[in-house]
Amino acid sequence: MSQTSPSSTHNLRADGARLWATIHETARFGGTPKGGINRLTLSAEDGQVRDWFREACEAAGLTVGVDALGTQYALRPGQDMSLPPVAFGSHLDTQPTGGKFDGVLGVLAGLEVMRTLNDAGIGTRAPLLLVNWTNEEGSRFAPAMMASAAYAGDFTTDEILAKRDAAGTTVAEALDAIGYRGGEAVGERAIGAFVELHIEQGPILEAEGKTIGVVEGGQGIAWFDGRIEGFESHAGTTPMPRRRDALLGLSEFALAVERIALAHGPSAVATIGEATILAPSRNVVPGQVAFTLDMRDPRSATLDAMEAELREAAAEIGGRRRMTLALSRIWRKEPVPFDAGVVAAVEAAAEGLGLSRRRIVSGAGHDACNLAGRVPTAMIFVPCKDGVSHNESESATQGDCAAGADVLLQTVLRLAG
Ligand code: GLV
Numbered sequence: 001m002s003q004t005s006p007s008s009t010h011n012l013r014a015d016g017a018r019l020w021a022t023i024h025e026t027a028r029f030g031g032t033p034k035g036g037i038n039r040l041t042l043s044a045e046d047g048q049v050r051d052w053f054r055e056a057c058e059a060a061g062l063t064v065g066v067d068a069l070g071t072q073y074a075l076r077p078g079q080d081m082s083l084p085p086v087a088f089g090s091h092l093d094t095q096p097t098g099g100k101f102d103g104v105l106g107v108l109a110g111l112e113v114m115r116t117l118n119d120a121g122i123g124t125r126a127p128l129l130l131v132n133w134t135n136e137e138g139s140r141f142a143p144a145m146m147a148s149a150a151y152a153g154d155f156t157t158d159e160i161l162a163k164r165d166a167a168g169t170t171v172a173e174a175l176d177a178i179g180y181r182g183g184e185a186v187g188e189r190a191i192g193a194f195v196e197l198h199i200e201q202g203p204i205l206e207a208e209g210k211t212i213g214v215v216e217g218g219q220g221i222a223w224f225d226g227r228i229e230g231f232e233s234h235a236g237t238t239p240m241p242r243r244r245d246a247l248l249g250l251s252e253f254a255l256a257v258e259r260i261a262l263a264h265g266p267s268a269v270a271t272i273g274e275a276t277i278l279a280p281s282r283n284v285v286p287g288q289v290a291f292t293l294d295m296r297d298p299r300s301a302t303l304d305a306m307e308a309e310l311r312e313a314a315a316e317i318g319g320r321r322r323m324t325l326a327l328s329r330i331w332r333k334e335p336v337p338f339d340a341g342v343v344a345a346v347e348a349a350a351e352g353l354g355l356s357r358r359r360i361v362s363g364a365g366h367d368a369c370n371l372a373g374r375v376p377t378a379m380i381f382v383p384c385k386d387g388v389s390h391n392e393s394e395s396a397t398q399g400d401c402a403a404g405a406d407v408l409l410q411t412v413l414r415l416a417g
């Protein structure tokens with residue numbers, strides 16, 4: 001690869017039309033009638049998009065490896081192979097009602113960066129590494145972002161391999177089913193810096209008319225599994241005052257969750273995203289309910305306070321309604337600040353491109369939030385329509401995606417030399 005002076009690379013731009021075509025090309029894997037994507041991690045559709053990704057990377061001259069948790073790494077050599085690679089990427093799995101951009105944009109813009117550098121014949125001093133992290137979404141296997149957490153050392157590989165989905169399938173079995181349990185040890189690859197481009201998934205950039213979010217960090221997340229044990233009884237004969245209806249217990253608790261989050265607002269959010277009556281029947285008073293709870297805030301102390309208040313509410317509602325309301329915390333991710341140097345590189349790249357921008361904290365969880373524990377990391381946000389994400393109607397413009405890819409390209413050039 002030829003060596004080029006920085007001035008010539010400053011004018012380099014990604015091919016926004018090619019990126020847009022790639023986003024739509026891959027949207028067929030798990031594509032839904034409503035124009036979204038249902039591509040749960042390690043599903044057959046996830047296997048298909050991974051195969052596509054590997055082939056596209058190889059066609060771009062990259063060397064693709066897979067680690068023991070299925071994460072794909074595509075390497076472009078640098079002029080100095082003793083340097084750790086500058087890495088970028090995101091995830092190709094989606095929510096069951098996912099859109100075309102969440103995760104996908106960061107991976108495919110990364111591919112576009114590699115293609116643009118190839119077309120221009122530009123080499124970098126440090127190698128470049130494009131990453132597709134396994135199971136960012138956490139919808140099928142909890143917790144979210146599990147492969148990047150293992151990379152950062154927060155879990156062992158065996159702990160993650162043993163996690164089960166609702167059908168009882170383990171991560172290990174799901175990886176084997178699509179042929180993606182790779183040979184590389186997780187965390188073995190050194191990474192010098194990590195940059196993730198993503199849609200904002202919230203309304204701020206759009207509302208302020210800004211093209212680029214320079215992301216300074218991610219908020220904290222706590223996940224709980226909840227279970228309510230009331231008593232199953234006859235729907236026709238059990239007088240209302242005698243009932244121990246678990247669904248009514250959950251209804252009251254759900255309102256308490258809303259009240260508590262609002263009281264800690266405006267940054268605090270809390271969501272019961274799954275709720276199931278166990279052994280449901282039209283003419284049985286619900287006796288047992290299982291549910292999930294997702295709670296987030298940029299401040300650790302607020303997460304603590306909200307959890308304490310939620311437990312108090314659960315005890316009070318359970319006592320009054322003669323049922324047990326158990327909450328078990330299955331995951332907590334502390335708020336993370338990103339690396340000042342990488343944040344500054346993103347900011348300088350956006351400025352050099354003349355793009356409007358603001359500093360922002362991520363409301364969503366991202367693999368970058370895990371990487372930040374081990375590697376200097378930052379993120380780039382672009383707006384999405386009406387701030388909507390985790391919805392099939394999720395949408396972003398070709399121009400904003402291209403601008404994000406340009407910022408990624410220029411950030412990577414700054415970091416890789
Ligand atoms: C997953 O996308 C999350 O942010 O929870």
Ligand code: MN
Nearest residue numbers: 102103136198
């Ligand atoms: Mn995402």
Ligand code: MN
Nearest residue numbers: 095102137390
């Ligand atoms: Mn997501």
Ligand code: MN
Nearest residue numbers: 136364365366
């Ligand atoms: Mn996410």
